[in-house]
Amino acid sequence: MSVLRQIFETLREYYAGELYRCWPDDPIGVIVGAILVQGSTWKSVDKVLDIMYPQGFMDFEVLVDLPNKQLMDTIRPVRFQSKKAQRLKAIAKLFLEYFRDSTDCGDDTGRNSIERFFVRDIETVRRELLSVSGIGAATADSIMLYAGNLPVYVVDLFTIRLMRRHGIVSATADVKSIQEWILRELTPDEEPYGADLFKRMQGYVVRLGRDICGKTAPKCSQCPLRSFLPNGDILPVTPQKMALPPTVRQQAAVPQPQKTAVPAPADTLPEGTEAEKQIFLCIGTEPTPIDTVAAMSHLPIHIVRATVAILQMKKFVRQVEGNNVVRIV
Numbered sequence: 001m002s003v004l005r006q007i008f009e010t011l012r013e014y015y016a017g018e019l020y021r022c023w024p025d026d027p028i029g030v031i032v033g034a035i036l037v038q039g040s041t042w043k044s045v046d047k048v049l050d051i052m053y054p055q056g057f058m059d060f061e062v063l064v065d066l067p068n069k070q071l072m073d074t075i076r077p078v079r080f081q082s083k084k085a086q087r088l089k090a091i092a093k094l095f096l097e098y099f100r101d102s103t104d105c106g107d108d109t110g111r112n113s114i115e116r117f118f119v120r121d122i123e124t125v126r127r128e129l130l131s132v133s134g135i136g137a138a139t140a141d142s143i144m145l146y147a148g149n150l151p152v153y154v155v156d157l158f159t160i161r162l163m164r165r166h167g168i169v170s171a172t173a174d175v176k177s178i179q180e181w182i183l184r185e186l187t188p189d190e191e192p193y194g195a196d197l198f199k200r201m202q203g204y205v206v207r208l209g210r211d212i213c214g215k216t217a218p219k220c221s222q223c224p225l226r227s228f229l230p231n232g233d234i235l236p237v238t239p240q241k242m243a244l245p246p247t248v249r250q251q252a253a254v255p256q257p258q259k260t261a262v263p264a265p266a267d268t269l270p271e272g273t274e275a276e277k278q279i280f281l282c283i284g285t286e287p288t289p290i291d292t293v294a295a296m297s298h299l300p301i302h303i304v305r306a307t308v309a310i311l312q313m314k315k316f317v318r319q320v321e322g323n324n325v326v327r328i329v
Contacts, residue, residue: 003168004185007225008197011204014224019203020210023146024049027114028058030147031095034139035087038291039301040078048075060092080301087134094132118148125150136289136323137175151194153182154202157296158209160282165213167230174284175292275299279307280327283317287324 001009022042024030029049036045051074052058057066071088072081099113118125125148129140144150153159155175159182163169169178186197212219220226275297282288282296290308294301308325311317320326 001190002185002187003228004182005190007162007228008186008201008204010224010228011208012200015204015207019200020207021203022206023142026058027147028060029053031091031114031143032058032088034142034146035084035091035135036075036078038084038134038139039080039294044078047077060095063088063092064096083134087132090132091129091135094128098128114147118144118150122150122152126152134291134323136291138289138292138295141179145195145198149195151198153179153186153198155179155182156202156206158205158213159202160296161209161215162205162213162225165218166225166228172281174282174286175288175296176284176286273307275303275307276311279304280311280316283308283325283327285327287320287326290323290325293325 024033032052033042033045033049036048049058055074056062057071057074063071066089068085071085075081075084075088078084095114095117098117122144125144126140129135129143130137138154138156141152141154144152145154155178160169160175160178163173163178164171169181186193186201188194192200208223208225212223220229223229278297279293279299282293290304291301293308294304297304299307308317308319312319315328317325317327
């Protein structure tokens with residue numbers, strides 16, 4: 001049994017199968033919620049959804065035809081209402097175009113229109129979702145898992161924190177490598193598997209992160225996963241500071257000669273604020289969407305964008321296709 005499967009079974013027993021739930025039950029609620037929650041909280045999203053459902057706005061045709069001002073006023077509590085209104089209309093158009101095309105092709109499978117969108121190759125679905133401006137990898141993966149019931153694990157902040165603190169992945173591992181590792185470790189020959197397993201796993205991890213494995217003061221002595229920590233010891237986590245990789249600590253201890261500025265290697269952090277270091281660690285050497293970095297760093301997206309601009313000036317990162325950022329190696 002893999003380490004990750006052991007962690008899953010331990011958490012399932014600890015929480016007696018009770019999950020932390022925040023996603024809506026219906027697919028369109030998931031799709032709309034995944035966009036609204038970017039740079040916001042589920043508490044604010046739930047308030048907006050409670051308004052949208054009774055007014056009949058949770059319909060792709062209605063969203064497309066809804067006046068921009070009315071939509072923006074409705075979703076104002078989640079902030080960034082102008083951009084999010086554009087994204088809602090864009091993704092509604094994507095689904096409506098697919099529904100029209102599939103009907104023209106004689107698709108009479110009996111499935112509802114949203115379900116038909118997801119009954120395809122995962123990479124095809126992901127590519128179409130990512131084609132919508134403002135939809136990053138984390139948002140696309142969330143839509144595929146919770147709206148499409150596709151076997152895609154959403155690597156969130158809580159997962160990254162757990163994996164790094166338990167020494168399962170390196171401090172510089174990016175979202176893509178962590179996701180690939182999880183898919184390899186949770187194999188089909190063990191039950192449960194697929195979307196149901198990934199939903200359960202993420203639910204347990206989120207609950208653990210909120211209850212015990214906090215950002216600055218983890219309650220390791222109370223954690224059901226304490227035995228998985230390195231040597232079974234409580235982590236010496238310093239509040240509001242991120243542990244640096246050994247190579248960085250060694251370099252900091254030895255005076256370095258002055259050199260001409262060159263791009264930093266992938267495992268070297270820039271000198272700067274804690275926010276810069278934290279965001280730098282969340283950015284991979286492959287294009288990483290800004291909203292993914294915001295989710296991983298647990299910082300407002302406007303702070304992330306401003307910090308990325310600073311890291312660009314320091315020549316540690318570069319932007320790719322507008323919304324994506326990549327670490328310079």
